[in-house]
Amino acid sequence: MEKSIINELSWRGLIKNKVPNIENQLKKPITMYIGFDPTSDSLHLGNLVPLIILIHFQKMGHKSLILIGGATGFIGDPSGKEDSRIFLSQKILKKNSDLIKNQILRLLKTHLENVELLNNLDWIKDISFLEFIRDIGKCFTVNYMISKETVKKRINDNKNGISFTEFSYSLIQGYDFLYLNQIKNCLLQIGGSDQWGNITTGIELIRKKTGKKAYGLTFPLITKPNGKKFGKSEKGENIWLDKSKTSPYKFYQFWMNISDLEIERYIKIYTFLSQERTNELISQHRKNPNKRLLQKKLAYEITKWIHGNETTKEIIEITNVLFDKNNENLRLLSQKILISIYNNIPHMMLAYEEFKKGIFLLDLLSNFFCSKSNANRALKANSIYLNKKSIKENILLKKDNIIGNKYILFQFGKKEFFIIKIE
Structure with a gap:
């Protein structure tokens, strides 16, 4: 005491x-x-x-x-x-x-x-x-x-x-x-x-x-970007501790995406690191904020507490894959990692017979956007990536677009990912 x-x-x-x-x-x-x-x-x-x-x-x-x-x-x-x-x-x-x-x-x-x-x-x-x-x-x-x-x-x-x-x-x-x-x-x-x-x-x-x-x-209350508090009965999206309501990947990414303006406050609130260790990390972060040292440390510590060590290691591996700019590495991914990606980000399954008949990009993207017109706007704005390659037109998807024998990975902007499994 x-x-x-x-x-x-x-x-x-x-x-x-x-x-x-x-x-x-x-x-x-x-x-x-x-x-x-x-x-x-x-x-x-x-x-x-x-x-x-x-x-x-x-x-x-x-x-x-x-x-x-x-x-x-x-x-x-x-x-x-x-x-x-x-x-x-x-x-x-x-x-x-x-x-x-x-x-x-x-x-x-x-x-x-x-x-x-x-x-x-x-x-x-x-x-x-x-x-x-x-x-x-x-x-x-x-x-x-x-x-x-x-x-x-x-x-x-x-x-x-x-x-x-x-x-x-x-x-x-x-x-x-x-x-x-x-x-x-x-x-x-x-x-x-x-x-x-x-x-x-x-x-x-x-x-x-x-x-x-x-x-x-x-x-002090922890609030969302819109100023509303996180609450069990609040309208809108929350970050839940139950993995069926907020996936471990999404949970980890929430902490990774905290702004530099707020991360120093959050690292103090949400970890049990000593004052000396916290101040040391803050000092290192300020010297090179682009490395996102505080975000990585906080995301790791709190995801490990909520979802366990093994899940956290898996999520970090998934994160490294998704944000790796070298699209050739996608072809080298193991089935284990691909399954893990599929389970942790927005996804859908497509029957192989339907794929074989021929399906256009926009028809698939409409499953992840509010509407087909929104998906089309994103495509015209050069914001859509297919297996990490920029796509600028409504192409017909082919076998060549499949990775790991059954997956196609999509990206919208810098941080939104979704994946399709073809079986």
């Missing part, structure tokens, strides 16, 4: 808000908790941040509780949401809870000594509505509730507003903190910066019901 957890999280950029004087409380081991609502069947890269913070706490001797929100997921957290959530059935929530729990256990397999997994449905399901509004609801005025930034924002939205269901979410999360404080002596809740209002509600509830002091800490 010699090293300060607050100092460790601060230099990594992992603190957004914190309760005053939390540093003194953390000089000795305490119990903290993080929570995940099972609104999807997989965690995503934004969910890694609280797990990473949990590991930092573990390394410094603290105990951790991980809460799966079987009850709160039934309602839906309005924090950071512009619209009401779509309600999920208990059957789906149960399935999602089990899948997320298994993901967490796998990710923390070397850090489980002082970790306990819980589900808030276990203690909330037996509380009646009347009991809850009498014992918990009486602790807060409506004025207090609508002063929360999330609630205020939704109330001021004349189009959608906020439902009573979502309005009550903060009270239920606050009750979780009270319950864990009383049953598990939990003193600290950690969440994303959009959770600050919910966390402080829990802190206030503990103070009013027990007279005890509790603490909260939030981290």
